[in-house]
Amino acid sequence: MINIAAIEKDSRPPELIGRLLNIWEASVRASHHFLTETDIIRLTSQAEVALRHIETLWVVEDDQYPVGFMGVQERKIEMLFLHPDYFRKGLGKMLVERGFRELDVAYVDVNEQNPDAAKFYERMGFRTFKRNECDSEGNPFPILEMKRF
Secondary structure, X not given: OEEEEEOOHHHOOHXXXXXXXXXXXXXXXXXXXXXXXXXXXXXHHHHHHHHHHOOEEEEEEEOOEEEEEEEEEOOEEEEEEXXXXXXXXXXXXXXXXXXXXXXXXXXXXXXXXXXXXXXXXXXXXXXXXXXEOOOOOOOXXXXXXXXXX
């Protein structure tokens, strides 16, 4: 049974963070084909810090086992990752729609080199309003800044 659990900052034990990082890595390997092995290793520590400190963290559970998550900060989706076994099953849509209802989500940044993600967010009502040559960490990955209009 699918459930979405809100996990408070002080309730994110190392075991949970480890499981979520495994989901992040599997998702990235399945969808971010532009990243090298070195990139993934380097980005793992950034993902871990984000998981520990993001304001709102919702974890998608299937029979109480994490299969995906979304992190939101100040009306912006900062991360949305699902295990590849759960791609295209409506869980991303479920998370984003809940973000609209409960957090008034209005923004998301998407790697330009991940066109499936950009299309997903376009279907959810987001439109690109700015393009950056690098991501927020200065990595050479073009970012599309999107807003829900």
